[in-house]
Amino acid sequence: MAKKDGFVKQITSRDIDFAQWYTDVCLKAELCDYSSVKGCMIVRPLGTALWEGIQHAVDTQLKATGHQNVLMPMLIPESLLLKEAEHVEGFAPEVAWVTAGGDSELQERLAVRPTSEVMFCEHFKKIIHSHRDLPVLYNQWVSVVRWEKTTRPFLRTTEFFWHEGHTCHADYADADKEALSILDMYVDICENMLAIPVVSGVKSESEKFAGADKTYTNETLMYDGKALQITTSHHLGDNFGKAFEITYADKNGQEQFVNTTSWAITTRAIGGMIMVHSDDRGLVLPPRIAPTQVAIIPIAQHKEGVLDKAYELRDELKDKVTVMVDASEKQPGWKFSEAEMKGYPIRIEIGPKDIEAGEVIVVRRDTLEKTKMALDADLGTKLQTLLDEIHDNMLAKARERQNAKTRVAKTKEEFAELIKDGGFVIAPWSGSEEIEDLIKEETGASSRCLSFEYQDADLTGVKDLWNGEDAKYMMHWAKAY
Amino acid sequence: MAKKDGFVKQITSRDIDFAQWYTDVCLKAELCDYSSVKGCMIVRPLGTALWEGIQHAVDTQLKATGHQNVLMPMLIPESLLLKEAEHVEGFAPEVAWVTAGGDSELQERLAVRPTSEVMFCEHFKKIIHSHRDLPVLYNQWVSVVRWEKTTRPFLRTTEFFWHEGHTCHADYADADKEALSILDMYVDICENMLAIPVVSGVKSESEKFAGADKTYTNETLMYDGKALQITTSHHLGDNFGKAFEITYADKNGQEQFVNTTSWAITTRAIGGMIMVHSDDRGLVLPPRIAPTQVAIIPIAQHKEGVLDKAYELRDELKDKVTVMVDASEKQPGWKFSEAEMKGYPIRIEIGPKDIEAGEVIVVRRDTLEKTKMALDADLGTKLQTLLDEIHDNMLAKARERQNAKTRVAKTKEEFAELIKDGGFVIAPWSGSEEIEDLIKEETGASSRCLSFEYQDADLTGVKDLWNGEDAKYMMHWAKAY
Numbered sequence: 001m002a003k004k005d006g007f008v009k010q011i012t013s014r015d016i017d018f019a020q021w022y023t024d025v026c027l028k029a030e031l032c033d034y035s036s037v038k039g040c041m042i043v044r045p046l047g048t049a050l051w052e053g054i055q056h057a058v059d060t061q062l063k064a065t066g067h068q069n070v071l072m073p074m075l076i077p078e079s080l081l082l083k084e085a086e087h088v089e090g091f092a093p094e095v096a097w098v099t100a101g102g103d104s105e106l107q108e109r110l111a112v113r114p115t116s117e118v119m120f121c122e123h124f125k126k127i128i129h130s131h132r133d134l135p136v137l138y139n140q141w142v143s144v145v146r147w148e149k150t151t152r153p154f155l156r157t158t159e160f161f162w163h164e165g166h167t168c169h170a171d172y173a174d175a176d177k178e179a180l181s182i183l184d185m186y187v188d189i190c191e192n193m194l195a196i197p198v199v200s201g202v203k204s205e206s207e208k209f210a211g212a213d214k215t216y217t218n219e220t221l222m223y224d225g226k227a228l229q230i231t232t233s234h235h236l237g238d239n240f241g242k243a244f245e246i247t248y249a250d251k252n253g254q255e256q257f258v259n260t261t262s263w264a265i266t267t268r269a270i271g272g273m274i275m276v277h278s279d280d281r282g283l284v285l286p287p288r289i290a291p292t293q294v295a296i297i298p299i300a301q302h303k304e305g306v307l308d309k310a311y312e313l314r315d316e317l318k319d320k321v322t323v324m325v326d327a328s329e330k331q332p333g334w335k336f337s338e339a340e341m342k343g344y345p346i347r348i349e350i351g352p353k354d355i356e357a358g359e360v361i362v363v364r365r366d367t368l369e370k371t372k373m374a375l376d377a378d379l380g381t382k383l384q385t386l387l388d389e390i391h392d393n394m395l396a397k398a399r400e401r402q403n404a405k406t407r408v409a410k411t412k413e414e415f416a417e418l419i420k421d422g423g424f425v426i427a428p429w430s431g432s433e434e435i436e437d438l439i440k441e442e443t444g445a446s447s448r449c450l451s452f453e454y455q456d457a458d459l460t461g462v463k464d465l466w467n468g469e470d471a472k473y474m475m476h477w478a479k480a481y
Numbered sequence: 482m483a484k485k486d487g488f489v490k491q492i493t494s495r496d497i498d499f500a501q502w503y504t505d506v507c508l509k510a511e512l513c514d515y516s517s518v519k520g521c522m523i524v525r526p527l528g529t530a531l532w533e534g535i536q537h538a539v540d541t542q543l544k545a546t547g548h549q550n551v552l553m554p555m556l557i558p559e560s561l562l563l564k565e566a567e568h569v570e571g572f573a574p575e576v577a578w579v580t581a582g583g584d585s586e587l588q589e590r591l592a593v594r595p596t597s598e599v600m601f602c603e604h605f606k607k608i609i610h611s612h613r614d615l616p617v618l619y620n621q622w623v624s625v626v627r628w629e630k631t632t633r634p635f636l637r638t639t640e641f642f643w644h645e646g647h648t649c650h651a652d653y654a655d656a657d658k659e660a661l662s663i664l665d666m667y668v669d670i671c672e673n674m675l676a677i678p679v680v681s682g683v684k685s686e687s688e689k690f691a692g693a694d695k696t697y698t699n700e701t702l703m704y705d706g707k708a709l710q711i712t713t714s715h716h717l718g719d720n721f722g723k724a725f726e727i728t729y730a731d732k733n734g735q736e737q738f739v740n741t742t743s744w745a746i747t748t749r750a751i752g753g754m755i756m757v758h759s760d761d762r763g764l765v766l767p768p769r770i771a772p773t774q775v776a777i778i779p780i781a782q783h784k785e786g787v788l789d790k791a792y793e794l795r796d797e798l799k800d801k802v803t804v805m806v807d808a809s810e811k812q813p814g815w816k817f818s819e820a821e822m823k824g825y826p827i828r829i830e831i832g833p834k835d836i837e838a839g840e841v842i843v844v845r846r847d848t849l850e851k852t853k854m855a856l857d858a859d860l861g862t863k864l865q866t867l868l869d870e871i872h873d874n875m876l877a878k879a880r881e882r883q884n885a886k887t888r889v890a891k892t893k894e895e896f897a898e899l900i901k902d903g904g905f906v907i908a909p910w911s912g913s914e915e916i917e918d919l920i921k922e923e924t925g926a927s928s929r930c931l932s933f934e935y936q937d938a939d940l941t942g943v944k945d946l947w948n949g950e951d952a953k954y955m956m957h958w959a960k961a962y
Contacts, residue, residue: 033604036561037591040554042604045619048550069529073521073640074555074593074624075577080517096556097581098593101628102574110518112555112579112593123514123523132810138526143555143623147582159554 011341013280018224019152025274026153029283029341039151039158043267046342047154049291050270051161055141057193058163058265061185067137067165072119074142075110080118084243087117090210094146096158112145117211117236117262120166121244128168128258130249135178136168154271155228155481162266168246168258172237175259176214179235182263183216186231189265194273195286195391196220197399198230199406199424199476201449206433209262213237219448219476221402222275225422227448227478230272233263271481276398277366283343284365286394287387294323294383295344297335299351301327309355313348313375320380321346321387340365345390346383366390366397406476412465415477419443424478426454428471430464438466439477448476492822494761499705500633506755507634510764510822520632520639524748527823528635530772531751532642536622538674539644539746542666548618548646553600555623556591561599565724568598571691575627577639593626598692598717598743601647602725609649609739611730616659617649635752636709636962643747649727649739653718656740657695660716663744664697667712670746675754676767676872677701678880679711680887680905680957682930687914690743694718700929700957702883703756706903708929708959711753714744752962757879758847764824765846767875768868775804775864776825778816780832782808790836794829794856801861802827802868821846826871827864847871847878887957893946896958900924905959907935909952911945919947920958929957 011024026032031047043051059069075098082088091114098110113119120138128136143161151157165182169175183200190196198218208215212234220230240246241257250256277284287293294317298310310325317323326335332349339347349361359372360379364386373379405423409415418425425445429435440446454474462471492505507513512528524532540550556579563569572595579591594600601619609617624642632638646663650656664681671677679699689696693715701711721727722738731737758765768774775798779791791806798804807816813830820828830842840853841860845867854863886904890896899906906926910916921927935955943952 033607035554035600036558036603037554037556040556042554042600043552045549045551048552051552052550068526069533070526071524071529071532071624071642073516073518073523074626075518075521075640077517093583095583096579096591098577099580100578100590102576109581110577119516119523122517126514143552145555159556161552 011280011282014223014278021280022271022275023153025278025282029343031270031274031283032153037158039148041153041157043161046291047270050273050285050289051267053289053291054189054193054265054269055163057189058185059141061188062139062165065137065181065185067139067167070138070140071142072113072116072123072140074113076113076116076119078109078111080122081111083118083121084211084240086239087211091115091146094148096145096147113142114144114146115262116140116142116144116164117166117240117260118244120262121240121246121260124168124258124260125244125246128246128248131170131251134168134170134248134258135174137165137178138167139163139165152271154267154274157267160267162264165261165263167261168241169260170248170250170256170258172235172259175237175261176235179214179216179233179261179263182261183218183231183233186218186233186263186265190218190220190230190269191395193286193288194269195288195394195398196230196272196276197395197402199449199451199453201451201453201455201476203232203449204431204436204447204473204475206436207447209234211236211239213239217449219424219478220272220276221405221423221478222272222481223401224275225405225479227424227480228268228272228275229448229480230269231263231265234261236260236262277394278343281337282341284394285343285345287345287391290343290345291322292324292344293321293387294346294348295339295342296323296325296348296350297332297339298325298327299332299349299354303352305355306350306352310350313350313360313379317380317383321383345387362386364390366394409465415465416443419445419477419479422479424448424476426474426476427465428459428462429473429475430467430469431472432464432467432469435464435466444479445477446480448478448480450474451476492761492763495704495759502761503752503756504634506759506763510824512751512755512764513634518639520629522634522638524642527772528751531754531766531770532748534770534772535670535674535746535750536644538670539666540622542669543620543646546618546662546666548620548648551619551621552623553594553597553604553621555594557594557597557600559590559592561603562592564599564602565692565721567720568692572596572627575629577626577628594623595625595627596743597621597623597625597645598647598721598741599725601743602721602727602741605647605649605739605741606725606727609727609729612651612732615649615651615729615739616655618646618659619648620644620646633752635748635755638748641748643745646742646744648742649722650741651729651731651737651739653716653740656718656742657716660695660697660714660742660744663742664699664712664714667699667714667744667746671699671701671711671750672876674767674769675750676769676875676879677711677753677757678876678883680930680932680934682932682934682936682957684713684930685912685917685928685954685956687917688928690715692717692720694720698930700905700959701753701757702886702904702959703753703962704882705756706886706960708905708961709749709753709756710929710961711750712744712746715742717741717743758875759824762818763822765875766824766826768826768872771824771826772803773805773825774802774868775827775829776820776823777804777806777829777831778813778820779806779808780813780830780835784833786836787831787833791831794831794841794860798861798864802864826868843867845871847875890946896946897924900926900958900960903960905929905957907955907957908946909940909943910954910956911948911950912953913945913948913950916945916947925960926958927961929959929961931955932957
């Protein structure tokens with residue numbers, strides 16, 4: 001428990017009970033709250049601001065690369081959902097069904113969308129005719145509902161918020177290029193905004209999206225050593241093109257099926273961000289997504305000039321960093337703890353003595369290191385530099401932990417030991433789904449991805465650790481959220 | 482039908498069949514499309530960009546005035562919806578009910594939110610304790626579902642997109658101030674962005690929101706003389722405070738109920754914008770919401786230098802206006818018609834002769850007036866000025882039409898005649914709901930609002946036109962969407 005300079009809200013230590021710690025941070029940093037709807041959360045202002053930060057970054061990048069936003073209905077007729085066989089098989093068990101409107105029973109029940117491939121495809125069929133209509137690059141910002149048995153704030157909720165991209169291309173290669181460039185965009189968002197290092201790669205057949213040809217994924221490790229699929233991008237091949245008869249006339253007038261992709265980042269990424277960076281004092285926000293980067297906390301604010309100076313400082317800084325003054329009627333110690341709980345990347349303490357000395361105390365949230373900085377015209381620039389340092393440090397620390405917890409297993413016994421210890425375990429695999437099931441049963445680990453790093457590895461003479469067959473993949477495995 | 486310079490997409494004339502004209506514009510300008518879900522529309526890229534324009538303007542103003550965004554679950558347990566009696570009575574007939582999740586029947590059915598007062602109130606009860614917690618100023622951007630029998634793109638759809646603001650205040654006057662200042666914000670958006678003049682006022686008892694104490698409204702007239710409620714802001718009094726037991730300790734430690742407000746702008750506003758401004762050539766977009774303000778159309782684009790010059794012009798203009806080049810393989814006449822259909826406020830025609838003469842042809846969409854402008858460094862600034870002129874002209878034209886169609890009736894016979902002719906009819910009314918029902922039955926008109934202009938009118942000796950009782954209100958009446 002964090003205790004320092006007065007009152008703190010008590011939270012469980014992450015080394016004692018990680019799950020409880022996580023819930024404590026979500027609730028006490030006021031990111032979210034429970035609602036009376038089982039499995040659905042209320043995203044509070046701080047949580048919503050984080051989601052808006054992700055939205056803004058993704059939306060800007062998508063628009064810059066020619067993607068257009070649309071809005072599809074949230075209700076999907078059952079018959080439409082049934083059109084792509086694998087897809088419906090994957091989603092049917094978790095669909096929420098609308099069966100009545102007002103006082104009338106519906107003739108056909110409607111799914112609250114669990115994902116919108118089928119709605120997009122039905123529309124694509126109407127608007128695509130010629131190769132000149134391609135590619136179509138669409139995206140929407142909505143929420144979806146999947147009936148989950150066990151839920152957790154942000155990580156797995158019955159309703160969650162996401163964007164879903166859906167694109168149509170003339171051929172397989174074009175669609176592949178799109179799916180991969182979107183995966184790269186997510187890497188950029190994860191690393192350069194959320195300070196989360198990822199392993200990029202391809203999912204196994206059994207772990208891929210229902211209806212996909214190939215599922216690309218970015219995987220990352222949480223503080224507790226469990227993996228999280230933080231973003232995915234699916235190459236759907238012509239599966240949906242064929243199921244929905246989306247065709248176009250190519251340059252020679254020949255009718256061809258389109259290839260499609262779909263991809264998403266969800267509110268889950270916020271859960272990942274918490275579990276990678278936060279600590280026993282609460283939330284630690286990466287500076288580039290923090291809605292407020294600097295919290296100014298006045299000391300002895302009743303003394304003449306202190307609050308004025310704090311506001312003056314805020315006004316001087318606000319063009320360089322996002323900044324607020326905590327002028328509430330609480331003791332400074334309480335405010336420090338609150339600032340730590342809410343994860344402001346930098347806190348500035350300013351009191352009568354500091355003002356007299358022409359300086360302030362600057363405390364960074366990631367290391368809790370304190371330094372003095374002169375109250376001069378350079379302060380804003382220095383804070384900007386410090387924010388970049390904090391970002392780099394958070395990313396480096398997470399990467400270091402992830403690297404240390406990524407190990408290659410040489411035997412199935414060693415594999416089981418390493419999985420128990422947490423983290424990614426890399427092991428050669430024949431591709432057998434039976435083995436995949438066996439591993440899950442025996443160790444609780446699932447295949448996370450064939451990372452791009454290992455995609456072209458020379459596996460001559462290397463054998464599957466479990467069945468002794470020739471290994472096809474050096475696969476990343478882990479217990480996962 | 483518009484026909485000029487080659488091919489145009491045929492649309493019905495608005496003077497011949499306004500309803501068909503409206504649908505034609507929505508579909509042919511590619512604002513939306515039908516979906517396979519009854520009453521739900523697909524909002525296409527142009528329609529979505531318009532909605533994002535409204536979102537951005539509203540969201541910026543809300544944040545500047547201290548409002549915070551949150552995200553509430555879209556599903557509402559039936560028992561929660563039942564808590565405020567009038568509210569549920571108003572909404573129950575149009576609720577879509579989720580009754581199954583995956584393969585299981587739900588124990589309690591869940592409403593797909595028709596509006597979220599009850600979710601917000603349940604949360605408010607948890608987070609509000611003291612007068613120091615007030616006001617709470619929340620907002621969310623979501624969609625809602627209301628089971629409608631007759632639907633029309635944007636104007637009335639089963640699912641529609643909106644923001645919904647929900648605020649809590651210490652007393653009635655604070656809440657009233659909030660509800661009114663939001664109404665003012667909407668006036669600003671309507672007039673200064675959408676170029677739509679509005680009449681602001683208060684709804685009658687029977688027309689107010691289910692559960693409200695007072696409903697403020699902005700009403701406006703469409704081209705066909707029917708009225709549209711384009712935005713509303715509700716003072717809910719302490720109705721929800723009491724129903725949900727949302728209390729706070731005031732400065733004297735006394736427990737008090739909060740007063741709440743709620744308010745919204747919806748995708749309906751886009752429908753209103755179309756019906757106020759557009760014409761037989763298609764969409765006419767007010768410049769401040771047009772996603773692309775200027776369309777550059779090259780003439781004889783195969784000739785050397787034409788396309789290069791068009792792109793050069795675009796690059797020169799793009800810091801001052803939003804601009805695109807239509808370099809598609811179509812005839813200029815076709816492109817002109819398309820530009821008119823899609824409502825770009827300004828079209829620039831540039832061909833070899835223009836380039837030689839160092840000028841371009843500038844066509845404004847609102848009046849279709851053509852002028853020549855020099856291809857020089859001032860062009861961007863001149864276009865900005867022209868865009869402002871276009872905005873002012875569109876607003877003035879709509880206001881003039883609205884004023885001409887706003888008339889005071891002196892007898893009930895005159896009232897009936899004027900209603901038949903369309904527009905607002907102002908008439909003295911006792912406030913009797915029976916009379917209100919009678920008027921609706923006999924003329925099809927509903928009470929739109931008691932406008933602020935007439936709120937303090939001296940009605941001494943003035944009688945209700947229908948029952949001869951003392952008049953309490955000089956009411957605006959109209960047939961409405």
